[in-house]
Amino acid sequence: MHVLLTLFLLLVVTGCAQNPVTGRADFVMMSEKQELALGRQADAEVKKQYVVYANPRLQEYVNRVGQALAQHSHRSGLEYHFTVLDSPEVNAFALPGGYVYITRGILAYLNSEAELAAVLGHEIGHVTARHGVRQQSAAQAANIGLTIASIFLPEINTNLGRNLSNLLGGALLSGYGRDQEMEADRLGAEYLARTDYDPQAIVNVIGVLKNQELQDAALAKIEGRAPRRYHGVFASHPDNEARLQQAVAEAGQKNVAQPIVARAPFLAATNGLVFNDNVEQGVVRQNRFLQPEMGIAVQLPAGWQVHNLPDSLMAIAPQGAAQMQMKLGKQNGSPASIVRSMFNNNPAVEEITINGLSAALLIQPTQTVAVLYHERQAYLLVGKGKDATTFEAHKAEMLAAIRSFRNLTAAERKQIKPLTLRVITAKPGDSIATLAKNSPLGQSAESYLRLVNALYPTGEPRPGDQIKIIE
Numbered sequence: 515m516h517v518l519l520t521l522f523l524l525l526v527v528t529g530c531a532q533n534p535v536t537g538r539a540d541f542v543m544m545s546e547k548q549e550l551a552l553g554r555q556a557d558a559e560v561k562k563q564y565v566v567y568a569n570p571r572l573q574e575y576v577n578r579v580g581q582a583l584a585q586h587s588h589r590s591g592l593e594y595h596f597t598v599l600d601s602p603e604v605n606a607f608a609l610p611g612g613y614v615y616i617t618r619g620i621l622a623y624l625n626s627e628a629e630l631a632a633v634l635g636h637e638i639g640h641v642t643a644r645h646g647v648r649q650q651s652a653a654q655a656a657n658i659g660l661t662i663a664s665i666f667l668p669e670i671n672t673n674l675g676r677n678l679s680n681l682l683g684g685a686l687l688s689g690y691g692r693d694q695e696m697e698a699d700r701l702g703a704e705y706l707a708r709t710d711y712d713p714q715a716i717v718n719v720i721g722v723l724k725n726q727e728l729q730d731a732a733l734a735k736i737e738g739r740a741p742r743r744y745h746g747v748f749a750s751h752p753d754n755e756a757r758l759q760q761a762v763a764e765a766g767q768k769n770v771a772q773p774i775v776a777r778a779p780f781l782a783a784t785n786g787l788v789f790n791d792n793v794e795q796g797v798v799r800q801n802r803f804l805q806p807e808m809g810i811a812v813q814l815p816a817g818w819q820v821h822n823l824p825d826s827l828m829a830i831a832p833q834g835a836a837q838m839q840m841k842l843g844k845q846n847g848s849p850a851s852i853v854r855s856m857f858n859n860n861p862a863v864e865e866i867t868i869n870g871l872s873a874a875l876l877i878q879p880t881q882t883v884a885v886l887y888h889e890r891q892a893y894l895l896v897g898k899g900k901d902a903t904t905f906e907a908h909k910a911e912m913l914a915a916i917r918s919f920r921n922l923t924a925a926e927r928k929q930i931k932p933l934t935l936r937v938i939t940a941k942p943g944d945s946i947a948t949l950a951k952n953s954p955l956g957q958s959a960e961s962y963l964r965l966v967n968a969l970y971p972t973g974e975p976r977p978g979d980q981i982k983i984i985e
Contacts, residue, residue, distance in 0.1 A: 724755065781982070785936060803827055
């Protein structure tokens with residue numbers, strides 16, 4: 515009994531370290547040297563799995579802003595690394611030891627250097643307060659056996675995080691809790707003030723994230739999926755409304771005589787930024803889906819909302835009356851044999867050819883199902899109506915979309931470019947509606963233009979304003 519007590523006390527003593535932020539003793543089971551080694555190892559894995567955004571000028575700009583904040587943080591002696599990832603997700607996260615990542619997806623929705631600093635400052639706050647280390651130590655002490663993935667932030671719920679979690683061991687996480695998220699917000703506001711940025715920028719950013727959630731919630735309702743969120747993805751985390759109120763209170767306590775906003779330098783640095791999917795994920799132009807790497811094209815019905823999701827392509831009819839989905843599968847026998855296996859050898863399955871490709875088609879009272887073979891991939895296209903009446907009303911459109919599936923020519927593949935943000939000066943008469951009229955974003959253009967210009971939900975540009983459009 516005495517031996518066990520001695521071992522327990524030894525564990526407590528060796529596991530205590532001074533928190534760099536609070537100055538109080540924390541229970542941690544990792545030295546700073548181990549923290550740095552862990553960060554380096556995980557950083558290498560991140561860069562194996564995810565592409566660093568190929569824009570040295572933007573990388574240098576983000577790094578400069580991040581380094582200025584880091585030098586005014588509670589752990590200014592760390593060697594910090596700031597990296598822009600080539601991902602359309604609205605996200606940012608950090609690793610222990612000073613590794614901070616921000617996606618080009620979130621950069622599209624920011625509108626000043628101060629807002630960029632607010633995002634980076636929040637993530638630096640997680641590093642300086644050693645949230646990842648404390649979480650990992652608590653898991654070890656409880657003998658849960660979490661792997662290296664336990665160091666990741668709540669953003670683990672995104673596709674970016676889920677894939678990385680699988681790569682690093684597939685641990686099941688609960689993420690950071692309310693207190694740690696609030697602490698990161700408070701620290702972010704403090705670092706902004708210390709670096710002469712307006713602490714209110716953190717309020718602006720949380721407002722941006724809130725608007726992003728509102729728009730995505732509306733789309734998710736139509737698509738029948740769960741809304742995507744930035745922070746607050748677990749029940750224990752503050753939602754953006756609570757964080758917004760807390761950040762207002764914290765930021766209001768810190769006064770900066772001449773706060774840096776730096777909107778123009780930020781817009782200049784992000785001019786030309788890739789928006790939404792890069793070419794590697796396929797692009798949507800006037801409801802035509804083009805995938806140069808796979809070499810395919812599909813024309814989806816006019817007026818439908820088209821969403822290029824990580825694992826499928828989805829198109830939603832107005833008012834959600836019907837939808838189409840395309841997914842990848844494995845070739846197994848003929849296209850007809852795949853469809854028959856899905857529907858108990860239904861004799862109504864037709865063997866057909868679509869633009870020179872082997873295919874099969876089945877039309878039922880409320881849906882149409884097609885399988886096409888292209889090179890070594892099988893493509894499953896399903897069109898459904900809410901009921902027989904709505905299906906019949908949209909059947910011709912869905913069949914036309916299926917029959918539009920074709921090969922891309924070599925010349926077409928070379929011509930496909932991603933959507934990009936371009937900064938222009940608003941002229942008299944310019945409105946979000948007129949700017950969205952010829953946008954490649956189609957039905958969602960007005961919402962996106964308002965979001966990226968901080969004009970959501972009903973704002974309008976003024977003549978002379980620098981605004982972002984999407985080309």
